[in-house]
Amino acid sequence: MAWSYSLKNLLTVFGVTILAVGSVESYQCTVQECQNTSCPGNTNVCTASNGCFNQIQQFDTPFPDQVFKRKNCTGDTDTCSGLEFSATLGEQRRFRYVNRCCTSDQCNKDDLTLSQEPAEPNGIQCVAYYSELDSLHIPTSLKCTGTETKCIVAIGTAKGSSDPLSIVMAGMGCATESACNLKMTILNSIDITTYCLNGLPIFPPGSSVPDSTGLRPTSISTVPILVIFLLLKVLF
Ligand SMILES: *[C@@H]1O[C@H](CO)[C@@H](O)[C@H](O)[C@H]1NC(C)=O
Ligand SMILES: *[C@@H]1O[C@H](CO)[C@@H](O)[C@H](O)[C@H]1NC(C)=O
Numbered sequence: 038m039a040w041s042y043s044l045k046n047l048l049t050v051f052g053v054t055i056l057a058v059g060s061v062e063s064y065q066c067t068v069q070e071c072q073n074t075s076c077p078g079n080t081n082v083c084t085a086s087n088g089c090f091n092q093i094q095q096f097d098t099p100f101p102d103q104v105f106k107r108k109n110c111t112g113d114t115d116t117c118s119g120l121e122f123s124a125t126l127g128e129q130r131r132f133r134y135v136n137r138c139c140t141s142d143q144c145n146k147d148d149l150t151l152s153q154e155p156a157e158p159n160g161i162q163c164v165a166y167y168s169e170l171d172s173l174h175i176p177t178s179l180k181c182t183g184t185e186t187k188c189i190v191a192i193g194t195a196k197g198s199s200d201p202l203s204i205v206m207a208g209m210g211c212a213t214e215s216a217c218n219l220k221m222t223i224l225n226s227i228d229i230t231t232y233c234l235n236g237l238p239i240f241p242p243g244s245s246v247p248d249s250t251g252l253r254p255t256s257i258s259t260v261p262i263l264v265i266f267l268l269l270k271v272l273f
Contacts, residue, residue, distance in 0.1 A: 085110035091145035122216035126208035127165035156183025163188035181211035
């Protein structure tokens with residue numbers, strides 16, 4: 038009697054343990070973090086049960102582009118969220134970001150690639166501006182292309198800094214809708230805050246180049262106001 042009772046207990050514990058272990062499926066993810074062309078050929082692995090992620094960030098400039106790649110396991114307490122966006126700002130600065138999540142063995146092994154196809158103008162125009170607060174920059178107008186149908190303002194501060202004077206860049210331009218209202222770290226070094234504009238400094242589709250009494254001076258005069266507005270959002 039007592040013997041069969043403890044056997045039953047033992048079997049129950051055993052069964053519960055198998056269920057608990059069996060419900061957590063684990064697999065290996067590729068681990069890699071590299072910049073520009075200096076990506077290590079041999080990669081490490083980590084063991085995950087909460088997903089692998091695969092990320093590419095590219096900052097196109099008139100100078101050599103910066104590329105940043107990251108692959109790793111999603112932390113046990115984190116949620117991996119897929120995100121893809123692009124923004125074309127003033128002074129020929131374009132930033133593209135893709136983060137993909139997957140949940141099987143080595144599913145993040147292959148490098149993500151970004152399309153090089155030139156996109157067609159989509160009829161939207163935005164004020165374009167880019168400054169690393171080094172010198173005076175003049176806002177221009179930019180014809181948006183492809184899926185970049187929103188006008189964006191972005192402010193970048195030094196990563197992890199709460200110092201209000203740690204601003205490293207301010208930009209405006211065209212962006213995909215997924216780039217609106219972000220607050221995240223990019224290129225492992227800059228915390229960005231973004232905001233999309235509804236209407237205000239957008240040149241209506243089909244309008245001719247704004248003249249001196251038209252939209253353009255109005256749009257330009259809104260740039261400092263928008264930058265200050267976003268600054269307030271960053272700081273508070
Ligand atoms: C991968 O993630 C782990 C855990 O978050 C972290 O300690 C490690 O530095 C990461 N490795 C790379 C190469 O980013
Ligand atoms: C990558 O290129 C950018 C731009 O040329 C440069 O500022 C950065 O230091 C480079 N990073 C590495 C790790 O070489």
